[in-house]
Every structure is written in structure tokens, then in C-alpha cells.
Amino acid sequence: MTQTVAYIYHDPILESVTEPINWEVDVQNLYVDLGDRQALGQLMQLVKQGAIHTLLIRQIRDLGDSIESILHVLNQLEHAKVALRVMQGDLPKGTDSNWIQQLQWLQELNQDQHRQAIQKGHARNRLAALPPPGRAPFGYRRGKDRYVIDRAAASIVKDFFENFLLYGSLRGAVRFISQKHQKKISISTGRNWLTNPAYRGDLAYKNGDVILNTHPPLVSREEAAQVDRLLRRNQTLAPKTASAARSLAGLVSCAQCQAKLAVTSTRSRGSKTPNYLYLRPNPCGKGQSAPDRCPLADYNQVLKKTIQRICRELPQRVSQAQLPNIEQLKSQIQQQLQAQEVRLAQLIQLKENGILDENTLQIRSYQIRVEMGTLQDRLSQLPPASLSMISRSVSIPEFWQDLSEAERRFYFREFLKGIWLTYSVKGKGQPAWRLQSLDFVF
Numbered sequence: 001m002t003q004t005v006a007y008i009y010h011d012p013i014l015e016s017v018t019e020p021i022n023w024e025v026d027v028q029n030l031y032v033d034l035g036d037r038q039a040l041g042q043l044m045q046l047v048k049q050g051a052i053h054t055l056l057i058r059q060i061r062d063l064g065d066s067i068e069s070i071l072h073v074l075n076q077l078e079h080a081k082v083a084l085r086v087m088q089g090d091l092p093k094g095t096d097s098n099w100i101q102q103l104q105w106l107q108e109l110n111q112d113q114h115r116q117a118i119q120k121g122h123a124r125n126r127l128a129a130l131p132p133p134g135r136a137p138f139g140y141r142r143g144k145d146r147y148v149i150d151r152a153a154a155s156i157v158k159d160f161f162e163n164f165l166l167y168g169s170l171r172g173a174v175r176f177i178s179q180k181h182q183k184k185i186s187i188s189t190g191r192n193w194l195t196n197p198a199y200r201g202d203l204a205y206k207n208g209d210v211i212l213n214t215h216p217p218l219v220s221r222e223e224a225a226q227v228d229r230l231l232r233r234n235q236t237l238a239p240k241t242a243s244a245a246r247s248l249a250g251l252v253s254c255a256q257c258q259a260k261l262a263v264t265s266t267r268s269r270g271s272k273t274p275n276y277l278y279l280r281p282n283p284c285g286k287g288q289s290a291p292d293r294c295p296l297a298d299y300n301q302v303l304k305k306t307i308q309r310i311c312r313e314l315p316q317r318v319s320q321a322q323l324p325n326i327e328q329l330k331s332q333i334q335q336q337l338q339a340q341e342v343r344l345a346q347l348i349q350l351k352e353n354g355i356l357d358e359n360t361l362q363i364r365s366y367q368i369r370v371e372m373g374t375l376q377d378r379l380s381q382l383p384p385a386s387l388s389m390i391s392r393s394v395s396i397p398e399f400w401q402d403l404s405e406a407e408r409r410f411y412f413r414e415f416l417k418g419i420w421l422t423y424s425v426k427g428k429g430q431p432a433w434r435l436q437s438l439d440f441v442f
């Protein structure tokens with residue numbers, strides 16, 4: 001036997017429990033809740049058991065405290081094929097499935113509005129160049145309207161960048177701050193640090209816009225440009241060789257078979273330190289097997305010849321490269337940047353004079369600042385203007401003698417893409433390697 005029952009919910013704060021209700025039909029059981037949902041819980045148990053035929057309520061909102069919980073009850077009622085009758089309320093009387101649809105629509109609308117409100121908030125933050133939501137990047141704290149430097153953390157970030165700029169190795173820099181500061185970060189975090197606009201004093205938003213100079217940077221523009229160049233260069237090298245200890249690692253190839261030459265060492269019996277450093281061709285060129293491989297090359301010989309060749313060719317190459325054009329391009333972009341600065345100042349003036357309202361000022365200045373971000377990006381893609389300066393010092397042989405291998409590697413990476421060797425066999429003697437050519441990056 002199934003029952004026709006009624007359910008009433010009273011909010012003790014909002015209404016008193018006096019008025020009797022005319023249910024119009026015979027009600028076998030009345031369930032009443034006062035502030036909690038105990039009776040509703042019992043009722044829903046009976047619904048599940050199939051004991052309820054018809055449920056009478058005053059109004060739909062009695063079934064729960066949120067659209068979500070009301071929907072949950074309605075779905076259960078529908079599932080158990082319980083007829084629902086709504087006696088009062090400002091919504092039209094309807095059948096169960098109708099309610100579910102209407103409420104679902106209301107719920108979606110509600111969620112939509114919530115999402116929109118959040119998006120609007122983000123958009124307003126962007127226009128005012130406020131930091132995006134979430135925690136500040138390591139090295140900063142969230143200030144009132146901008147990131148402020150967190151001294152202790154910032155010094156770790158700066159050490160990280162300094163090490164990367166000196167040795168050009170992401171792994172090395174990650175290891176360095178782990179040893180010096182006990183700050184452990186993953187390689188991918190390290191890579192994010194290197195390219196994070198926040199460390200350059202800029203804000204990047206999810207929509208891809210970058211706004212310049214929103215807070216104090218931890219890395220200067222020049223350093224940032226150098227980081228970008230090193231990252232681009234490292235991309236073309238296998239990840240291991242980018243951080244290998246030897247300055248020639250990953251740079252040398254055989255001009256005859258195109259094979260890459262890897263750095264290897266030999267040591268005499270009992271000795272802990274390597275006696276000789278060699279460059280050994282990888283067996284990938286033309287599918288050679290080991291016996292037909294090109295011969296070993298003496299590492300130090302190749303290094304010496306490379307430095308000699310750099311000293312001879314680099315100044316010429318630098319003067320031939322379109323460096324004057326780069327300088328010109330640079331100053332053009334810088335002029336454009338300055339012009340945008342002026343426009344920004346003019347906008348603020350217009351607002352102070354009452355010609356622009358605050359909202360228009362924000363939108364216009366936002367556009368200008370995005371434009372400036374794009375210009376700054378183009379600027380940092382250009383080779384360093386100081387390349388001709390660098391080339392002057394690195395063209396002196398003595399310069400190289402005092403450098404460590406790590407430092408040499410750093411300079412090689414700044415302007416060398418590859419070193420090509422070729423060898424000839426004279427009579428029965430050892431095959432002699434010759435440096436055929438240097439591949440410069442410009």
C-alpha cells in the first residue's frame with residue numbers, strides 16, 4: 001500500500017508554525033521539519049522503498065536549502081515515480097519533471113553568473129595592472145596592489161639566475177641553489193623561473209597579455225635577453241650536452257661523415273685523473289660500424305685550434321654581420337617604446353583634465369601597455385648590441401687562457417653553433433685532424 005503524504009519545512013527564524021494548511025486531499029502522514037532536515041530524510045527513505053505514492057508540499061523551496069539539494073530530492077522523487085503536488089508558492093503549480101528542468105536551468109544560470117563575476121573581476125584586475133589571482137611567484141609577496149620583493153627568497157632566485165647566466169646550464173643552476181640554499185626545485189620549475197615574466201618586473205595574464213614594469217624585477221632586461229638567447233641555443237643541443245662539463249661538448253662534428261664527436265677520456269692504470277681527453281665520433285654517421293669510424297681527435301688540440309680560429313675570424317664576422325642594422329632596429333623599437341610612454345602620460349593628463357573617465361583611461365592605457373609588452377619582447381629577441389664589444393675581448397688569445405672550461409663554454413655558446421673537423425691520412429702515420437670551419441650563430 002502506497003501513501004499520500006505531506007511535507008512541511010519551517011525556518012524557525014523566518015516564520016512561526018501556526019497556520020493550518022488545506023491539503024485538499026486525504027493525507028495519511030505529515031512530516032514536519034523545524035530548521036533541520038530530519039523528517040525529510042525519513043521521508044526519502046520511504047520514497048526509496050517505494051512506499052510513497054503522492055507527496056504534497058507547500059512550496060518547492062521547502063525541499064532543500066540550495067538549488068542543488070532541491071534538485072537532488074526532485075530527482076529521487078522522479079526516479080521513484082512519486083507524484084509531487086505544490087500547494088502554494090509564487091512559482092506556477094507544475095508536475096515533477098517540469099520542476100527539475102526549471103531548476104536545472106536556474107542552477108546553470110547561477111553558475112554562469114558566478115563564472116562571469118569571476119571573469120569580470122580578473123578583467124578589472126588586468127585593466128588596473130593588478131597581479132593575477134593566486135600566490136605570488138617565489139621571491140615575491142602579494143602587496144596591496146602589486147608584488148613586493150621577499151628579500152630572503154629573492155636572493156635565492158637571483159643566485160639561480162646568476163649561475164645560469166655564468167654557466168648556461170639549467171641543471172647546474174638548479175643544483176647550485178639546492179647546495180647553497182637548500183632550496184630544492186624541479187628542472188621544470190627552474191625552466192619556468194627562467195622565462196617567468198614576473199621576475200622581469202612584468203605581469204603576464206592567462207589571455208597572453210603582458211604588462212611591463214608592474215613591480216620591481218629580480219632580473220634586468222639585459223640579463224633576461226641573455227637568458228632567452230641561452231635557452232634558444234640550448235634547445236638545439238641535446239639536454240645532456242648543454243650542461244656537460246667540457247666547453248666543446250656537443251659542438252664538434254666530422255665534416256666527412258656528419259657524425260657528432262663526443263668527449264671521452266682515457267686514464268692510465270691506477271691513475272684517478274684522466275690522462276687524455278679525446279673527441280670520439282659517434283657511430284651514427286653513414287651507419288659506420290666501430291672499426292670504420294673516423295679516428296679519435298685530441299681534445300686539447302681541437303680546443304686550441306678553435307680558439308685560434310675564433311680570434312682570427314670573429315672580429316671579421318661581427319663587422320660583416322648586420323650589426324649596424326640591429327643597433328638601428330633597437331633604437332627604433334626603443335623610440336616606439338618611448339612614444340608609448342608619452343601617450344600614457346598624455347592619457348593621465350586627459351583624465352586629470354576631466355576629458356577621460358577612469359574606465360576609459362584604464363582600457364586605453366591597458367592597450368598601450370600590452371603594445372609595449374610586445375615591443376619589449378621584440379627588443380629582447382635581438383642579438384646583444386654588446387656583441388661587437390664582446391668580440392673585441394674574446395679575439396685576444398690571452399683572454400681564453402685564464403678561463404675555466406665552464407666559462408669558455410659560456411662564451412662559445414654565445415656565438416658558436418658548431419665546429420667542423422676534417423681529417424686526412426698521410427702515409428702510415430696517424431690521421432691528422434684539421435679544423436675545417438666554425439659555424440657562427442649570426
Ligand SMILES: [Zn+2]
Pocket residue numbers: 254255256257258259281285294
Ligand atoms: Zn667522420
